Amino acid sequence: MHQKNSPSPAGESSAEPSGLFWVDTHCHLDDVAFGADLAEVLERARSAGVQIMICPGTSAASSQAVVKLSESWPGLYAAVGIHPNAALEASPLDWEQICLLARQPAVVAIGETGLDRYRDFTPWETQLEFLDRHLRLAQELELPVILHCRDAEEELLTALHEAVDRGPLRGIWHAFSADLETAYEATELGLYISFAGSATYRNKKFELLQEAVVCVPDDRLLLETDSPYLVPEPLRGKQQRNEPAHLVLTAQRVADLREQSLEQLADITRANTRRLFDRLCLFCTF
Numbered sequence: 403m404h405q406k407n408s409p410s411p412a413g414e415s416s417a418e419p420s421g422l423f424w425v426d427t428h429c430h431l432d433d434v435a436f437g438a439d440l441a442e443v444l445e446r447a448r449s450a451g452v453q454i455m456i457c458p459g460t461s462a463a464s465s466q467a468v469v470k471l472s473e474s475w476p477g478l479y480a481a482v483g484i485h486p487n488a489a490l491e492a493s494p495l496d497w498e499q500i501c502l503l504a505r506q507p508a509v510v511a512i513g514e515t516g517l518d519r520y521r522d523f524t525p526w527e528t529q530l531e532f533l534d535r536h537l538r539l540a541q542e543l544e545l546p547v548i549l550h551c552r553d554a555e556e557e558l559l560t561a562l563h564e565a566v567d568r569g570p571l572r573g574i575w576h577a578f579s580a581d582l583e584t585a586y587e588a589t590e591l592g593l594y595i596s597f598a599g600s601a602t603y604r605n606k607k608f609e610l611l612q613e614a615v616v617c618v619p620d621d622r623l624l625l626e627t628d629s630p631y632l633v634p635e636p637l638r639g640k641q642q643r644n645e646p647a648h649l650v651l652t653a654q655r656v657a658d659l660r661e662q663s664l665e666q667l668a669d670i671t672r673a674n675t676r677r678l679f680d681r682l683c684l685f686c687t688f
C-alpha cells in the first residue's frame with residue numbers, strides 16, 4: 403500500500419452521501435481549472451459517492467502531474483500518455499518518460515491516446531504513429547489503454563484490429579459518442595465503453611449515442627465525467643467547469659435510458675472497473 407495524505411474524509415458532515423459507489427474513469431484533475439480548489443472538488447466527489455477517479459495524462463508533463471496527484475490524494479489514480487492533440491509537440495524524450503512512468507506500480511492504464519480529426523492539431527501520420535506506440539506499450543505491460551476518438555471511428559477500429567491481431571488488448575473507448583455498431587465492434591475487440599455528460603444531451607446529433615447507451619452490454623459499461631469538459635445536463639450552459647461529483651447526473655440519465663436502477667448501475671460499473679483496472683486492486687479493495 404502506498405501512503406497517501408488524506409484530506410478530511412467524507413464523514414457525517416458531508417451532504418447526503420448517496421451510499422452508492424461510483425467510479426469516474428476519466429477526469430483531468432491536473433487541469434488548471436482545478437488548481438485552486440482541488441481539495442473541495444474531491445470532497446464533493448466523495449460526498450456524491452464518487453470514490454475512485456482515474457486521471458489520464460495528456461502530455462509527458464501532464465502524465466507526471468497525474469502520477470504526483472495519485473500519490474497525494476486517496477481515490478485518485480493515474481494513467482500516462484500523450485493525447486493526439488499534443489502529439490505534435492512531444493519530443494523523443496517525452497515518449498521515453500511515458501514509457502518510464504508507465505512502469506510505476508501506481509499507474510493503472512496507458513493514455514489518453516487516440517485519433518482526432520475534429521481538432522486536427524497534429525498531422526494524421528503522427529497521430530497514427532502515437533496511437534500505435536500507446537497500443538503496443540499497453541499490450542507489452544498488460545495495462546488497459548484509454549482511447550479518445552473524434553470523427554475518426556473507422557480509422558480507430560482499423561488500428562484496434564491491427565493491435566488485436568498482435569495479441570490481447572484491453573481498454574476503454576472514453577466519452578463514447580458514436581453509434582451502436584461502432585460500440586459493438588469495439589466491445590468485440592476487447593474494449594469497454596465509457597459514457598460522459600454527452601449521454602445527457604438532447605440535441606439531435608446525440609440520438610445515435612443514446613441507442614448505444616441503451617444497448618451496450620452490462621459487462622462493458624463504464625461512466626466518466628471527462629472533467630473539466632462535457633458538463634452534463636441540467637448544469638450544461640450554467641457551469642463552465644465539470645467535476646467528478648457531477649458523475650451522478652450522467653449516471654441517472656444512463657440508468658433511465660437502460661431502465662436500470664441507480665443501485666444496479668453502480669454495481670455494474672464498480673464490477674467492471676475492478677475487472678478492467680486490475681492494478682487498482684493492489685491499492686484498494688472495492
Ligand SMILES: [Zn+2]
Nearest residue numbers: 428458514628
Ligand atoms: Zn480526456
